[in-house]
Amino acid sequence: MENVPISVSDFVALCNQTLEYAYPSVLVVGEVSELRVSKNRWVYFNLKDDTSSVKFFGTVYQLPGPIENGMMLEVKGSPRLHNLYGFSINVQAMRPVGEGSIKKAFELLKAKLDKEGLFALDRKRRLPELPERIGVITSTQAAGYVDFTTILDQRWGGMTIEVADTQVQGMAAPGQIIRALEYFNQRSEPPEVIVMVRGGGSQDDLGAFNDEALVRAIAASRVPVLVGIGHEVDTTLADLVADRRAATPSNAAQLLVPDRRELQADVTAMSRRMLTAMAQRSEAARRQIDRQLETALTRLETAFRQQERRAHQLHAVLVQLDPRAALRRGYALVRDPAGSLLRQPPAVDSDIIIETNKFNIRAGVKHVEIRQDT
Amino acid sequence: MSKSDKTLKDQLTELEAIVDWFEQEDLDVEAAIERFEAGSALADDIKQRLDKLDNKIIVLKQKFDREA
Numbered sequence: 001m002e003n004v005p006i007s008v009s010d011f012v013a014l015c016n017q018t019l020e021y022a023y024p025s026v027l028v029v030g031e032v033s034e035l036r037v038s039k040n041r042w043v044y045f046n047l048k049d050d051t052s053s054v055k056f057f058g059t060v061y062q063l064p065g066p067i068e069n070g071m072m073l074e075v076k077g078s079p080r081l082h083n084l085y086g087f088s089i090n091v092q093a094m095r096p097v098g099e100g101s102i103k104k105a106f107e108l109l110k111a112k113l114d115k116e117g118l119f120a121l122d123r124k125r126r127l128p129e130l131p132e133r134i135g136v137i138t139s140t141q142a143a144g145y146v147d148f149t150t151i152l153d154q155r156w157g158g159m160t161i162e163v164a165d166t167q168v169q170g171m172a173a174p175g176q177i178i179r180a181l182e183y184f185n186q187r188s189e190p191p192e193v194i195v196m197v198r199g200g201g202s203q204d205d206l207g208a209f210n211d212e213a214l215v216r217a218i219a220a221s222r223v224p225v226l227v228g229i230g231h232e233v234d235t236t237l238a239d240l241v242a243d244r245r246a247a248t249p250s251n252a253a254q255l256l257v258p259d260r261r262e263l264q265a266d267v268t269a270m271s272r273r274m275l276t277a278m279a280q281r282s283e284a285a286r287r288q289i290d291r292q293l294e295t296a297l298t299r300l301e302t303a304f305r306q307q308e309r310r311a312h313q314l315h316a317v318l319v320q321l322d323p324r325a326a327l328r329r330g331y332a333l334v335r336d337p338a339g340s341l342l343r344q345p346p347a348v349d350s351d352i353i354i355e356t357n358k359f360n361i362r363a364g365v366k367h368v369e370i371r372q373d374t
Numbered sequence: 375m376s377k378s379d380k381t382l383k384d385q386l387t388e389l390e391a392i393v394d395w396f397e398q399e400d401l402d403v404e405a406a407i408e409r410f411e412a413g414s415a416l417a418d419d420i421k422q423r424l425d426k427l428d429n430k431i432i433v434l435k436q437k438f439d440r441e442a
Contacts, residue, residue, distance in 0.1 A: 130382075140433060149429075149431060156429075157424075157426070157429050158382075158429070159430070160429075160430045161429055161430065161431045162433075163431065163433045163434060164434050165434065165438075166438050172439065175439075176438040179438040183436065183438070260424040260427065263386075263420075263424060264421045264424050267386075267389065267421055268421075270389055270413075270417060273396065274393055274396050274410055274413050278406060278410055281403070282403075
């Protein structure tokens, strides 16, 4: 084979065939240098280390965010021998690596997006109060998913929860999450809210949630997005752009729905309020009736006392009129022998009966004188 | 949610209204008894519904790895 001459183009084709067969994809890490963006579409840069440097070629859409010379980048790509411009690697995906680069990339992107107003508070929409349809984007293998669904089940029910299973770290993650977001958004009946959760990890692990394309996709989502990533202290750009941010996946469940146990306690309290109000009103009614009763009784008593006094008075008068009282005072009743009171003058020598207080006297009439003063 | 006529939200709003009525000034005793029974029944129903609420979790079969 070595002795059979081939054309230059054939040689290029042969190389590429071999490369494609042997290295369909490689993952290379190195320091960015000679970065150049052309026509706002094409990106050219080198990755280098102490002794070597290789050319890379890609599009701006593949950038994880603004990058600079000096940053450490991990790039997935396919090596090619260009027919004119030599060897280079075609970028498939890339992300910053190493604490310094990650931090730098984060700061650059944060500043850029902040300037565009993506993190503005008035952009954020309220989450629905009692959502019935929820879309979740997470890795079903991750701890965050189990925490979220467990607490959600405890707190509330009656919901339909659709889970899009994606990677939540690594280079493939942003693309998958973006496609899941688009899937939910493009449905004829989209969920009322989209929840993005994953458990804790290093800044590197959470890197996907600082990817520019992903952050923009969250901003563009017509469905409100609730993000619950990592632990309380972790803040990713996804957290900043989301409509609502939860400290953790568990916290996301708390923010999303009320706690049915709390609500049951509230309902019990409401029953108690009714009962108390009833009791108070009955008490008040009873007191009012008592007061009315008392007033009535008082009046009756007064009336009775008046009658009593009147009766006493009449009795006193009667007592005075009682003939026996007269007798006690010394007067006498005079009757004829038949017993009737004497109203006509008696005949002389007839008998009369004189009734005094203490004794009756039968006496004979000696003389009658009719008095003039009657 | 549930297939019955009133949603949970409606029931809660109704119960709130009944309790508010109780805490106003003049109570007609007969109306109070009626509403108390309605309110208690409503409260029990709500609590039961809250207990029974279940979630349906569907893991989508879709894969999101490559562009379609």
